[in-house]
Each structure stands twice: as structure tokens, then as C-alpha cells.
Amino acid sequence: MERSLEENPTDRRGGWAPVVEKVASIGSVLAIILVFYNFMSAYLCFFGTECTPDAEQITTYRVTAVATVVLVVVAFGSALRNRRRWTLFWHGLVAVAAAAALILFAVPQIRWDDPRPLPQVRTFENGEQCYTGGTGFCQGG
Incomplete structure (x- = not known):
């Protein structure tokens, strides 16, 4: 007695679906490794040299x-x-790892600090400080 997919339409284990899932799963893990490798090749420097991607x-x-x-x-x-x-569950773990890898190993790196320079402070003889940027007391620094 042969069993076909027509008898049980909810049975989807045959065909290309498991193969696609396995290839995509292995490919996503390999892609995470490639993201890390690209990050290391862009930012791994020795002896105090500055690395820019x-x-x-x-x-x-x-x-x-x-x-x-x-x-x-x-x-x-x-x-x-x-x-x-x-x-x-496995694909959920891989998705979390992929999101973390894409954020942590971004090229160019994600800046978490403020790129604007801090204002320069001048102290006068009377002890008052003047910040650059201009106020009523300190016009333009």
C-alpha cells in the first residue's frame, strides 16, 4: 500500500523544502563567519598602525x-x-547570532561615542570659565 502526498496534504517533509532549509541554515552560519573574517581583515593591525577599511x-x-x-x-x-x-529554536539562535555579528562586526565600525569635538574651556583671571560657542559674556570664545 503506497502512501502519497494526496492522502495527507499536511505532510510536507518531502521534496525540496528540507534541502533548502539545511542549505540556508549552513549558509547563514558560514555568512556569520565571513562577516567576522571581513571585520578582522579590515581592523586587525599590529605595532600601533592605524587601520581603516x-x-x-x-x-x-x-x-x-x-x-x-x-x-x-x-x-x-x-x-x-x-x-x-x-x-x-536553532534558527532563532542563529538569527540572534547573526544580528549580533552584523552589529558588532560592522565595517566601518559603528560609532557609539559622539563624533563632535568637546568644547574648549578658557579660564579667566577671576576664575570664570568661557566655553567656545559664544555666550553673552564670551563672544565666540
Whole structure:
């Protein structure tokens, strides 16, 4: 007695869906590793030299970031479609790791500090301080 998909339409384990899910899952993990490798090649310097990423490394990050997001979404969507709870947990972990990697290993680095320079302070003989930027007392510094 043969069993076909027509008898049980909710059975979706056959076909290309599991293969797509596995390829997307492995690809997303590899993409996270590539994001880290690109970050290290852009910012790993020795002996006090200043490292700045070039245009190729920035482009590589952007392409890899988009590929990572697409692979994570495909893997997660495929697991949802196939109703696989345990693989959903795995894909959730990979999605969190991918989000963290894309933020932490961004090229160029994300600036968490304020890039504006701090105002310069001048102290007068009477002890009053004058900040650059201009006030009624201190016109333009």
C-alpha cells in the first residue's frame, strides 16, 4: 500500500523544502563567519598602525550582511512552513547570532561615542570659565 502526498496534504517533509532549509541554515552560519573574517581583515593591525577599511571591505560587508539576512529569513521561514519546532529554536539562535555579528562586526565600525569635538574651556583671571560657542559674556570664545 503506497502512501502519497494526496492522502495527507499536511505532510510536507518531502521534496525540496528540507534541502533548502539545511542549505540556508549552513549558509547563514558560514555568512556569520565571513562577516567576522571581513571585520578582522579590515581592523586587525599590529605595532600601533592605524587601520581603516577600504572600499572593497565595506562593499564585502554590505553584500555579506544582505546575504546573511536573506539566508536567516529563508531558513526560519522554511522551518515555519514545515512546522519543525526544534529547528525553529536553532534558527532563532542563529538569527540572534547573526544580528549580533552584523552589529558588532560592522565595517566601518559603528560609532557609539559622539563624533563632535568637546568644547574648549578658557579660564579667566577671576576664575570664570568661557566655553567656545559664544555666550553673552564670551563672544565666540
